[in-house]
Amino acid sequence: MIEYGLQNLDALLLVICGVSALVAAVLMLVLRHPMQVAMALISTMVFLGAIYGLVGVHFIAAFQVLIYVSAVMVFMVYVIMLLDVRDPSFKRRFSTLLAPGLIGGVLLLAVLAYAFWRGLHAPVNLAGSFGLQQFSIAFLNEYWLHFELTSVLLVAAVVAALAVIKGTRKHDG
Amino acid sequence: MDKVQFLLLVAVALFAVGLAGVIIRRNLLVMLMCMELMMNGVNLSLVTFAQQTGTAAGAVLVFLIFVVAAAEIAIAIPIVLLLVRRKHTLEADAFGDLKG
Numbered sequence: 210m211i212e213y214g215l216q217n218l219d220a221l222l223l224v225i226c227g228v229s230a231l232v233a234a235v236l237m238l239v240l241r242h243p244m245q246v247a248m249a250l251i252s253t254m255v256f257l258g259a260i261y262g263l264v265g266v267h268f269i270a271a272f273q274v275l276i277y278v279s280a281v282m283v284f285m286v287y288v289i290m291l292l293d294v295r296d297p298s299f300k301r302r303f304s305t306l307l308a309p310g311l312i313g314g315v316l317l318l319a320v321l322a323y324a325f326w327r328g329l330h331a332p333v334n335l336a337g338s339f340g341l342q343q344f345s346i347a348f349l350n351e352y353w354l355h356f357e358l359t360s361v362l363l364v365a366a367v368v369a370a371l372a373v374i375k376g377t378r379k380h381d382g
Numbered sequence: 383m384d385k386v387q388f389l390l391l392v393a394v395a396l397f398a399v400g401l402a403g404v405i406i407r408r409n410l411l412v413m414l415m416c417m418e419l420m421m422n423g424v425n426l427s428l429v430t431f432a433q434q435t436g437t438a439a440g441a442v443l444v445f446l447i448f449v450v451a452a453a454e455i456a457i458a459i460p461i462v463l464l465l466v467r468r469k470h471t472l473e474a475d476a477f478g479d480l481k482g
Contacts, residue, residue: 220385223385223388223389224388227388227389227392230392230396231392231395231396231399234395234396234399234400234419235399237399237403237412237415237416237419238399238402238403238406238407243409243411243412243415243472246411246412246415247415250415250418250419253396253419253422254422257422257425257426260389260392260426261429264385264389264429264430264433265433266429266432266433266441269429269441269444269445272445272448273425273448276448276451276452277418277422277448277451280452281418281451281452281455284455284456284459285411285414285415285455285459288411288459288462288463289411291463292411292466292472301408302407302408302409303406303407303408304405304406304407304408304474304475305475306405306406307406309405310402310405310406311402311406313401313402313405314398314399314401314402314405315398315402317397317398317401318394318395318398318399321394321397321398322391322394322395325387325390325391325394326387339432339436339437339438339441343438344438344441344442347437347438347439347442348438348442348445351442352442352446355442355446356446359446359449359450362449362450362453363449363452363453365453366453366454366456366457367456369457370456370457370460373457373460373461373464374460
C-alpha cells in the first residue's frame, strides 16, 4: 500500500516538474527583459534536473545543475548585466515573423507529437535505470575517443574566443 | 499515458517552443537562450530513450552535449558582445547587412 502510494507520488512529481518546465519555457516566449527570460530558462533547467533525478539518472541531474545552471547560465546572466538596459529590443519583444514562427512552432509540435504518439501506442515501461558504475564503464571503455575529441573541441573554442577578442582589438586600435 | 510518452511529449514541446522563440524574438541573447532550450529538449529525449532501453549510450551523448553547450556559449557570448559594440543594439534586425 505504501509502495503503491510512493509510486504514485513519483509519477505525480514527474508530472508537476514536466508541466512546470513547460510553463517556464512558454514564459520565455512572452517575457520582455532578457534577465526575466534567463530566470525562466534557469527554472526550466532546474525542473529538468528534477525530472532526471526522478527517472533515476542522478549523475546527469547533478551535471545539469552544475554545468548548465551554474556555469552556462551564470555566464549568460553576467553578460545581460553588462549590456545596456535601454536597448530598443527590450521594448518590442517580437520580430515581424511572429505569425509564421508561431504557426511553424505549433505545426512542428503537432507533427512530432503525432509521430511519437503513433510510435509508442503500446505502453512502454522504463527498463530499469542504470547506475553510475555502468555508465562509467561504458564511458571509459567505449567512448573514450569521443571524450578526448570533445577536449580538442574545447581547446578550439578557447582559441577561437581569444582570436575573436584579439581581432577586434587590432581593428579598434 | 505512461512515463516515457509524457517525457517525450515534454521534450518535443520544449524543442518546438525553443524553435518558435528563435524565430519570433528579436533580442539576440533571448534567441541564444531559446537555442539552449532546444538543446535541453533534445537532452531530455536522449535521457528518456537511454532509460527506456537500459543502455548507457544516450547518457554518454548527453554528457558530451553538456561539453559542446559550454563551448558554444563560450564562443557565442563574445560574438554577441562584439556585435553589440559595433551596432550598439541587441536587435536582430539591425544585423541585416550580414545577409551578404
